[in-house]
Amino acid sequence: MTPQLARASLREIQRPVAVELEGVHDELRRLIAVDFPRIAEVNEHLLRMKGKLFRPTLLLLSHQAVGGGDGRVATLAAVVELIHLATLVHDDSVDHSVRRRGLPTINALFSHQVAVIMGDYLYSRAIIELVGLGDPEPLRILARVTNDMTVGEMRELEAHDKLAFDEADYDALILAKTASLLSGACEVGARGAAAPQRAALARFGLALGRAFQITDDLLDYTQSEAVTGKPSGLDLREHKVTLPLIAALGRMSAAERVVVARLMATADPSPALVAEVVALVDRAGGLAYAKARALEFAAQADAELDALPPSAARDALRDSIAYAVERRS
């Protein structure tokens, strides 16, 4: 079965768990409450930045799709978002990013030091909360996920200036960096279910995460700053090798590869050079290839959902696949 490709809005996807999501907002606020002024100040900024709660949504939908009934699910969903925020804060610091979701990053608004410490603060708060729940299973899943994410971050550091970075490297990177947390969110949500359903939702999250990240990397090539909130062609400008370029390199002429190599050798490549490489990547079929891969993973994710009984939550999980691959930002 191929995924439904009509664009789904996140609001529609969130409808079956709208009430629980309200609880997640409250839980997030409770989790990061602190009596140290500087941390409270950073937290306020983070809450403004927190985005669309996609990972909590997946956790809540997975939980509902296997029958629901766990009173701690809003807390778990908030913890997953907290872990996501912690990694964003460190990622932005590692990447020296200055904007995220249209707001200044923690490293830009406060300092690099504050960003490193705040990431540690948020992550250790998440662990405290998980320990307090008295169930080792979410802790086991999310500890592994956060460790995977650090390996993914390290892999990403190596994806710069390196035309030998191939699709297998890229796939290992996006599995660790992105897919692991989406999968972990689904698995935590489904942890009360029978093993086959739980495993199917974990695999659903992995496939969805790969589709999601490939789409993200595609948007960097195709979307304008006004839509995504970050400059387009940024990955190329920062010499970051992602799937469109990897796919295109194999089909480029020697002369075209020289242009790419020139970009990689230029410390601060001009917009014209970036635009030239974007055009080369497109012409060589790199964007089409990446899009096709995203759709393959979307189809895998879709197939996993057949293991679940029909429900509004399962429909929403299907819609989340379309959201992941058809979104514009």
Added chain:
Amino acid sequence: MTPQLARASLREIQRPVAVELEGVHDELRRLIAVDFPRIAEVNEHLLRMKGKLFRPTLLLLSHQAVGGGDGRVATLAAVVELIHLATLVHDDSVDHSVRRRGLPTINALFSHQVAVIMGDYLYSRAIIELVGLGDPEPLRILARVTNDMTVGEMRELEAHDKLAFDEADYDALILAKTASLLSGACEVGARGAAAPQRAALARFGLALGRAFQITDDLLDYTQSEAVTGKPSGLDLREHKVTLPLIAALGRMSAAERVVVARLMATADPSPALVAEVVALVDRAGGLAYAKARALEFAAQADAELDALPPSAARDALRDSIAYAVERRS
């Protein structure tokens, strides 16, 4: 009872747990084993840097002093050292430190990015291991400790350029930054003991940690780079306000305080200016005051040990107090 002030070597302190410490070395190596080359490379450097295992020693001695018998104690001690290493890696990155224990720091040898990611990697490895032990208690203690340490780090950021930073601020800082982990190590070691002994060892660790950190801050004023492995007067050079200066400021003349304010207003103060302020702090009694406070906390730590039955491990814990306040580096 006043603490024994004869200098104790760490080797003597470690004698009752020498066999277990060998196990800690092995466990540390097992815990950070990884199949990703860049992380393995950083780990090798970290193992060379790991130092004297003071925190694992406290954990093992506490465990032995309350009767011993827990087969997982070497693993727990290794986890505590791993958490310590994770915080050192992030601290060095936050402080832009270039050397630690005579070796280049991770941020200096690799990069700032690698340091942020590696700290996260080590910490999440520690959590995975704690979850795997199947006992929520060490996890509960150490999750709280690591969260405390992040608040301590944030407090430390605020201890710069701020002559209003007072002894209460300083005390809150060293409790969170240093004493919490020493206390946590003792408490984890003693977690199988009766509540009064466990609480006494937790308080012992807190008092020891405060004495330890005050001594550290004193050494920054009194010791040469050849002994400590880092430049002396570094805290002043970096505008970091610690107890000797806090104590001295209250007893300085207006003219003397102007010299201190001048140092704080100078981006890169000269060795002569640093030396002048060190001399002023000494003359105003700042060093003597800090030393006296360290000895008060040492006496508190010593008194807590009276709750334990006599043993070689208890004697070694007493010696660790002398080590903390009398060490030269």
